[in-house]
Amino acid sequence: MSDKNYALQLDGLSKRFGHFLAVNNVSLNVREFGIHGIIGPNGAGKTTVFNLLTKFLSPTSGTIRFQGKDITALPPVAVARQGIVRSFQISAVFPNLTVLQNIEVALQRQAGLASQFWRSRQVLGRLRERAFELLRAVKLEKFAGVEAKSLPYGRKRTLEIATTLAMEPKLLLLDEPMAGVGHEDIASISELIRSLADRHAIIMIEHNLSVVATICDQITVLARGEVIAEGPYAEVSKNPAVREAYIGGADA
């Protein structure tokens, strides 16, 4: 059944809230490397798909396979430990920790430095080299000592991507990485994400279609919880069903 070339395979995934079918029979195949975009009008169920993937919600039916293994029944923590790490629609940093500490928290667990309550925080110094490496990669090294809550929005997003990378993920789930980012930062974040695609599988929900057009290898279009089109951008953008969904959804 499973194909080793796919990082992630969704098969017939559905989620029902009461009478409302938020995700309806969604099947997806995501390759091992490259960027897979998910687009669709508001309320199409994109974020719900992410929540199902990371098990923040449990699916009503369907299966999720990661690298050939069925992970449908795993709890969120176990999913994260498999190497599926998500970023959030609203930037998800730890606001009261410094930029450096944000990275440290992401590194701590793998380094076995997470539950020592009897040692000073000084021992985290040994993670510093790796942490600064990550910060340099996203050009945040100058802000290491700044509390995350005082960073401008675009920088919060890059910090978030850096902490995500610290997890050495196999699959990154980026939920609207460009939302709220000023246009001066869009190019650099796009570039950052593109550069990750050589070594990681990335699924990205994004509204900014020009970004999607430039960096995504493969696109899935969702509307009312269902997949209505799939393929490269050029192909998908010509699909009349997609146009209708977007125009029909514009005033909803």
Next chain:
Amino acid sequence: MTTTFEPNTITTTPKRTTTISRRLPAVGVVALLILALVAPYYFYPFLLMKLMCMALMAASFNLLFGYGGMLSFGHAAFIGSAAYIAGYAAKEMHLSPILAIILGMAAATVVGWLFGLVAIRRRGIQFAMITLALAQLVYFIFLQAPFTHGEDGLQDIPRGTVLGFLNLGNSLTMYYFILAFTVAGFLFVYRMVNSPFGQVVIAIRDNEARATSLGYNVHGYKLAVLMIAAAIAGLGGALKALLFQIATLNDATYLASTEVVIVAVVGGIGTMVGPIAGAAAVVGLDWFFAESEFPVMVINGLVFMACVLLFRQGIVGTIAAAFEKRRAQGTEESKDA
């Protein structure tokens, strides 16, 4: 002493002010310790001992709420169970005071674990209400259990002797005994908050979903914090039982929980010395208004309201913020939150 042990003051950025900001807390701690050592000669030691017990309870609340983000309205359950068990151990089982205290803390930890089983998946206000309700259940158990002697309470708990020769019946000996435990308790909290574990706990408080997505077993960490906090509140309760030589239902009522909340908030949430300042304020108010005809309750309520409205950072937090501001003005152009 002005550190808020929010991690920001312990960052690594080389600033001109770092040496001062590093030394100031150290100087403060030494000053506070010296003050604590000589205080019984100046102030009524009994009150100071009570103050320390309350400070420990508030430190526990502060750990749970200020660092762990869990608002507990059920501290009475931890305090009460530790007081009763420690009292019972000392009085009926004739155990040494230290053993009695350890047993009391263990009891509180178990209660904390049980609370966690029901409440740990809840956040914010739900967590608060659930702990309140669970504490009522614990109260009921103590009311019904024969060994607590109902409203008469466990009377005449012996203080005993430590190491065979330190007689705790002597009020100065008792004072230094409690002081030692209080210092140990606070050191423990300090170490924990400033440990790798503490960093993860703060991260979880800041953003639970993100911590989960980084692979942390969020509920496990929260449960651990809850149990540790219960143990520390239990330490306060057990010491209090030995100090007053009684353990009563009063320690288990929801009013005892709200008192802990008041002490911690008035002192300053998320600060190390806040609980001490808060305990001093509340014990002082109790004391001052005990002999007036005006109800203490009203005064406490007004102080508390003012704190929430105007000085949300509490006594210590407000003072620290003032220092911070002055320092910021001295170094760069004013920049504050």
Next chain:
Amino acid sequence: MNDLFNALLPQFFLGLVNGSIYALLSVGLTVIFGLLRIVNFVHGAQFMVGAFLSYLLLVYFGIGFWWSLVIAPLVVGLASAAIERTMISRLYNIDHMYGLLFTLGLTLVLEGLFRYWFGSAGRAYVVPESLSGVVNLGFMYFPRYRLFVVVASVVLCLGTWLLIERTRAGSYLRAAHENPQLLRTFGINVSLLLTATYAFGAALAAVAGTLAAPIYQVGPFMGTHIMVVVFAIVVIGGMGSVKGTIAASFLLGIAETVTKIAFPQAASMAVFVIMAALLVLRPEGLFGRQESTR
């Protein structure tokens, strides 16, 4: 079997009476929480003040029960509006905990002051003449006044539910909570709307107080105990769900009464046990919705 039924039926009705008071209190609490995100700890004290006002109106002004039922909630509502305007409104944009803590402080002040002024033993408010006496329900004689309380409570609770869920004002309220900015662009005075909501919730507590005055003893601490129970009910009903809260109130009123027969000492604990069990088995509460995304 028939005996058991005959024994339980009266208890069922008694449970409804307590459930009615719980319902009025918890509906106000849940409306305030659902729309303002303030846990109104002072709700119990507002209940107490309502009861005391009715007593004072009767004793000092000779104003009877029916007028009290209007005046007491009005006074409590207006006073609460003033408090909301000057103080509570400053707490909306910070952590919800502070609302809870502030109202806790206010509770201490109110209870302390009423104790100071009126003593702790409380006062007895006699059942109004027009509602005194008992009704024959066939299987028992039931105090007429208690029957009235059940009816009044059901009417008020349903009214509140309709107001929130089925009217334009209600939809504004719900919108005010989710998107205040949008509502402002419609030209609606959001802060006034919030004040009105708070005043309404507090007034409901005062109505409950007035209704409870002839049944319970009017005293400064009458709200303390009942509030802990009502908090548990609100959790059971699913926080913020008006429908769930009403159902939970009546169910728990009855459950409590039944416990009074089986294990009287633990009657006041029944609610907490049910709450704990429910949280383990059904985390989102009786009627609460699972939170979707954050």
Next chain:
Amino acid sequence: MIRKTAAALAVLAALTGPLMADENTIRIGVLTDMSGPFADIVGQGAVESVRLAVSDAGGKVNNKPIEVIFADHQNKPDVALSILRQWYEERGVDVAMEFTTSTVGLAAQALTRSANKVALPLGPATSDLYGAKCSPNSVVWGMDNYAFGNAAPKVVVKRGGDKWFLLVTDYTFGHQLQELVTNLVTSEGGKVVGAVRHPLGTPDFSTYLLQAQSLGANVIAFINSGNDMSTSIKQAREFGLNTKMQFVAPAFQIPNALALGLTVGQGVIVTNSVYWDQSDVTRAFSKRFMEKMKKVPSENQFMAYAAVQHYLKAVGQMKSHTDGKAVVEQMKKMPVSELDFKGRIRKDGRVIYDLNIASVKAPAESSGPFDVYKLTGKVPGDEGFVPEDKTGCTF
């Protein structure tokens, strides 16, 4: 560092030393509930009574001025004990009184004994104060479970109330009283048809009341106190139980009657230790008391006056007040004759005085807001209180 601290300590210790209380003043400390549920029964009124007693003694005894201090313990034992300790250790208090609750009373009595001062408990109702936990430094004035439960119920059985239902507060106080009343009713030939224990602070008693009704009781005993008592009596009337049953409330006190009102309270039979309208002496005292407090004194507030007066007489005879145990021994030698409390103090510290049986008046029988009791009988003190050989007191 350590050496320096030690030196500092030594210097300080030498400088301050323990604060010596001045022995030329007699200090009376009233440790009471000023703001909580019992404030009406004791509280400020008890303090006023003490002040009256002191001013009646001319403000001094043995040429030493008398000082009255008071404190609100908020019913918290830890607050109470901190205050009491400081009173004894630093403020030079010689006699502490009231205490309100059993928890505070027992702990305060133990502390008083170790400090060799004098304790005069008024509020606490546990008979342990002169029984298992008795102290040679205490004179126990207040009513206790035994006295409450012994007097009124006995009379009711004798009048033909033979089927009892007991509504009991689920506290040690209630349990003890329940046992006592049950034994008494049985031994007098009556029968307890049902009993139910309710939690403290119950708002609704109707379930229990219906039980009493269905069990066919002709007497219902309200073995509770404070608000619970008021609420349960009120609701019993609401359900019409008064038409079928005699209401007995052993621990009923005058503030309960005032809180309940006569419409609701009428007909309840109570045990009473002293009533303002029982004699010229009590009326005169009440008049003075009312000038300050605007209401008649409660039982405990009467006792506060009597207890202090008796204490001051003993100190006057002894010409000394410093040895608490000796003062108490002196007090035990002297007969009690303060206000209408006429009797003696037993070896175990129990004050013996006669008790009243009273019933609450109907509104039509009452001539004013404080005219609440109809006195219907007397119980001699030696019958009313626990016999001395049964208390189990050994110092």
